[in-house]
Amino acid sequence: MHAGNRPHSSVARLTSSMRGVGSCASGASSCADADRPKVLITGGLGQLGVGLAKLLRRRFGENNVILSDIRKPPNHVYHHGPFIFSDVLDYTSLRETVVNNNVSWLVHYAAVLSAVGENNVALAKEVNITGLHNVLDIATEHGLRLFVPSTIGAFGPSSPRDPTPDLCVQRPRTIYGVSKVHAELMGEYYHHRYGLDFRCLRYPGIISADSEPGGGTTDYAVQIFHAAVKSGLFECNLRSDTQLPMMYIDDCLRATLEFLEAPAETLLNRTYNIHAMSFTPHGLAQEIQRVLPDLKVTYNVDAVRQAIADGWPMALEDTAARRDWGWKHEYDLAELVQAVLAHVTTGNQLARAH
Numbered sequence: 406m407h408a409g410n411r412p413h414s415s416v417a418r419l420t421s422s423m424r425g426v427g428s429c430a431s432g433a434s435s436c437a438d439a440d441r442p443k444v445l446i447t448g449g450l451g452q453l454g455v456g457l458a459k460l461l462r463r464r465f466g467e468n469n470v471i472l473s474d475i476r477k478p479p480n481h482v483y484h485h486g487p488f489i490f491s492d493v494l495d496y497t498s499l500r501e502t503v504v505n506n507n508v509s510w511l512v513h514y515a516a517v518l519s520a521v522g523e524n525n526v527a528l529a530k531e532v533n534i535t536g537l538h539n540v541l542d543i544a545t546e547h548g549l550r551l552f553v554p555s556t557i558g559a560f561g562p563s564s565p566r567d568p569t570p571d572l573c574v575q576r577p578r579t580i581y582g583v584s585k586v587h588a589e590l591m592g593e594y595y596h597h598r599y600g601l602d603f604r605c606l607r608y609p610g611i612i613s614a615d616s617e618p619g620g621g622t623t624d625y626a627v628q629i630f631h632a633a634v635k636s637g638l639f640e641c642n643l644r645s646d647t648q649l650p651m652m653y654i655d656d657c658l659r660a661t662l663e664f665l666e667a668p669a670e671t672l673l674n675r676t677y678n679i680h681a682m683s684f685t686p687h688g689l690a691q692e693i694q695r696v697l698p699d700l701k702v703t704y705n706v707d708a709v710r711q712a713i714a715d716g717w718p719m720a721l722e723d724t725a726a727r728r729d730w731g732w733k734h735e736y737d738l739a740e741l742v743q744a745v746l747a748h749v750t751t752g753n754q755l756a757r758a759h
């Protein structure tokens with residue numbers, strides 16, 4: 406966007422890459438001041454950002470983690486740690502934020518997800534591709550550690566689907582997927598060419614209890630819990646036998662922190678699959694019905710979402726993540742259902758009490 410404003414010295418400065426990016430010893434619950442990174446999270450008001458900020462603030466201190474987005478934060482977010490407006494399409498202002506706050510790690514969550522992206526390709530292209538270019542250049546210029554999540558959506562119908570390995574054909578058929586393959590490749594290129602400390606995990610569909618999904622194909626797996634507790638009725642927009650890889654948010658956020666803290670020399674790859682479980686809408690409904698037997702699920706298939714899901718992996722192969730930096734999931738389907746139902750039920754009781 407503001408290419409004309411960009412410094413031409415970014416390559417020359419790359420030798421300073423990673424300087425000042427201290428990493429805390431794994432296993433410690435918090436780290437010494439000198440080792441604490443200053444983290445900026447873009448797109449932080451979506452399904453994942455607030456939870457990640459909470460986790461990182463526990464580890465690095467409240468004021469060392471800045472949440473940012475282009476939306477107004479709810480009160481509970483605004484009053485619990487630094488929040489600023491930051492549009493990833495505004496190169497100059499993003500650069501200013503990084504400089505003024507002495508940012509050393511950047512978690513780039515701003516994105517337009519799969520279903521919304523198919524409805525607004527121009528917006529997805531702008532946010533997911535132009536936004537990424539801005540972030541890559543700024544991270545490179547200032548020697549940041551840069552985390553960009555990828556997704557199961559970075560694969561397509563011609564990829565092996567069960568399981569999908571780290572390295573295979575990637576020909577996604579959504580603008581979301583295309584933009585994420587682009588992010589993986591650009592990040593790896595900047596790593597090899599300029600020494601950028603680029604790190605990327607391919608997340609499965611993420612299930613959370615207290616944050617809403619932002620318009621993806623896997624959203625049904627969050628919405629079903631709220632419907633199950635509120636009304637006992639759920640209309641699912643994917644076919645009952647659509648198997649996709651999924652993960653509980655606590656595992657996803659912990660993976661992100663552990664991966665960010667992993668010593669660079671242990672990372673043989675810069676982009677890793679991570680896996681926890683796979684299920685279908687039918688399988689998830691059955692598991693919820695063990696606790697809430699009255700739940701009734703009907704199916705009204707959304708053609709766009711179904712076509713997307715039909716080209717996505719059924720399971721991810723993640724032995725490299727387990728081998729290189731010790732990835733291990735804690736939640737399988739039964740634990741996931743218990744945890745999410747407990748949160749949603751408590752949340753509903755509290756809401757009724759007020």
Ligand SMILES: NC(=O)C1=CN([C@@H]2O[C@H](COP(=O)(O)OP(=O)(O)OC[C@H]3O[C@@H](n4cnc5c(N)ncnc54)[C@H](O)[C@@H]3O)[C@@H](O)[C@H]2O)C=CC1
Binds near residue numbers: 454515516556
């Ligand atoms: N939630 C999931 O199941 C998965 C998420 N991911 C990735 O994780 C990241 C975070 O995902 P979610 O929190 O679920 O996304 P989300 O859609 O819930 O939130 C994205 C956020 O980006 C913000 N945003 C949009 N345009 C922006 C701009 N120009 N500048 C700054 N912020 C902007 C939005 O306001 C929103 O708060 C995304 O990159 C997504 O692709 C990957 C796989 C699975």
Ligand SMILES: CC(=O)[C@H](N)C(=O)O
Binds near residue numbers: 608610
């Ligand atoms: C799996 C994802 O990337 C996201 N939840 C989506 O469905 O678009």
